[in-house]
Amino acid sequence: MSATGTPIAVITGASSGIGAATARHLAAAGHHVVVTARRKDRIEALAAELTAAGHLATAYALDVTDRAAVDAFAAELDRFPSVNVLVNNAGGALGADPVATGDPADWRQMYETNVIGTLHVTQALLPALTASGDGTVVVLSSTAGHGTYEGGAGYVAAKHGAHVLAETLRLEIVGTPVRVIEIAPGMVRTEEFASTRFRGDEEKAAKVYEGVAEPLTADDVADTITWAITRPSHVNVDLLLLRPRAQASNTKVHREV
Template sequence: MSENTPKSFQHAVVTGASTGIGEATVRKLRADGWTVVAVARRADRLAKLAEETGALAFAADVTKDDDVEALVRFVAEHGGLDTLINVAGGARGADRIVDAKDDDWDWMLQVNVMGTLKMTRAFLPALRAHGHGTVLNLTSTAALAAYEGGAGYNAAKFAQRAVTNALRLEEAENNIRVIEVVPGLVQTEEFALNRFSGDQAAAAKVYEGVENPLTAGDVAEVVGYAVGLPHHINLDEVVVRPVAQAANHKLIRKG
């Protein structure tokens, strides 16, 4: 850290912490010595994660105002925060627009966009008061290029990316750095399974033949690096893909 960075710059709130990249990020930050409040809806999984890592667990739905307000109070009572990491999100469905389902789109917009908004808005006063705050939003390469069957997820991630870019402009004068980590193909426990409503065969096809897709731990390493840098260094945007994915439209499958 630079000499101008407070030594307390190791207090993070991580959403989406019950699985995948969120869980891996909690584990990474705790291994690096951070104080972490792990946030997700599933209290049982959070309790196990807290027991294994020493993180503080708080069960909350980031799309619910009452839950977010309660979380803000909890964090204030447990030492405050310097860093907010918005990981909660996901995709539902792979329908083309002609077959788009309102419920899928509503869910994606709520959790990816409104959840990020509600969390960020709620914690900005504390981050400003700290003087060296960080917000890191996990988006997706779906925010960079649209694809067939992805319009709902594209729309949500494009919007989350827009929120991130506007936030960076608005909060620079408050010395808040805003980081966007943009993963490509990541093989996690639940992402594809949730997208295809629990269809194991459809979920498996997403990764079929792909040599070494990214793991949640890989992305967590990038997140940990980005937020662990001296505060005056801002990684505005980090796109991370497996070598087999040269671009959204070019994915090498073998066999």
């Protein structure tokens, strides 16, 4: 915790969407949030917003796929008395092509961000989380990590990797003062996820949510993440899948016409 006894929470991919919403929710719950992402202007604006609201926030530009940068970031965190929470949120999807024609570069990028990026930051911060005496690692996976769908194999493979990372880490560090929580959202409508997946094609992005009355929002997921983190220390939410009521599975969605 900080010198004032405030728990420190690191959030990756905090420049928009679920990451930014999680920073707001954790700050409101009393955490000093350290927000990281590649887009320095976005996280600095977020940190300024939170500070203006009376919260504690620090921005740090970071590419989680760059191990040297991650290690340098971990060293910077030594100035805090402890690190209590890590939310591995950085990730994302690229393309919706079938296996037969999928771009290996897209697959590689998704794996590097969703899995290797999570590995980098978790490895770098795990000693500090353990030393805190009450640490929490959150892996934001997806329902895609628990079931596949046509056109999603690259993203599904990456999120299955994130799921297995969390599940295995939990087995390996049992008995230490660190919890491992996996939050797996289904259909979430944020300002960038689908647009990024379809490389700015807003028409394709809109079709993902077409006819769905109420997809999840970034705030819905952030509220869930914060709830899991703020359970008593002996309570571990191993895995929590959440979907909008209109989504029964990755392939079964009610759409109003």
